[in-house]
Amino acid sequence: MIKAPGCIATGGTVAETEAQIPEAIAFHLEGMREDGISPPIPQSQVEYVEVAA
Template sequence: MRYAIVIEKARRNFSAYVPDLPGCVATGATVKETESNIREAIRFHIEGLREDGLPIPAPTSICEYVEP
């Protein structure tokens, strides 16, 4: 499965979240670190859902860049 992630610049670092996995978030000092951390957070989040016997949401979000 491939989940869309959103990475945002914060004041002193970067933060990321997964629209299809509410509550799955990560931060990092750089974009690269944030990407690595959100991958780990996704694995941990899905593992927790499985352990709790909860359904794993299918990835449905679509990302696209547009010019105004």
């Protein structure tokens, strides 16, 4: 089972979404600190799935 972090950014376009990412991360980390939770160790994972159109 993969446990996903709870940080999400949304927007009407890719550019709008990318602009929201820093604020979303800061807000999420602030909430974690308030709850006494240590921020996770930074890591990345990318997977691509091909879907027939």
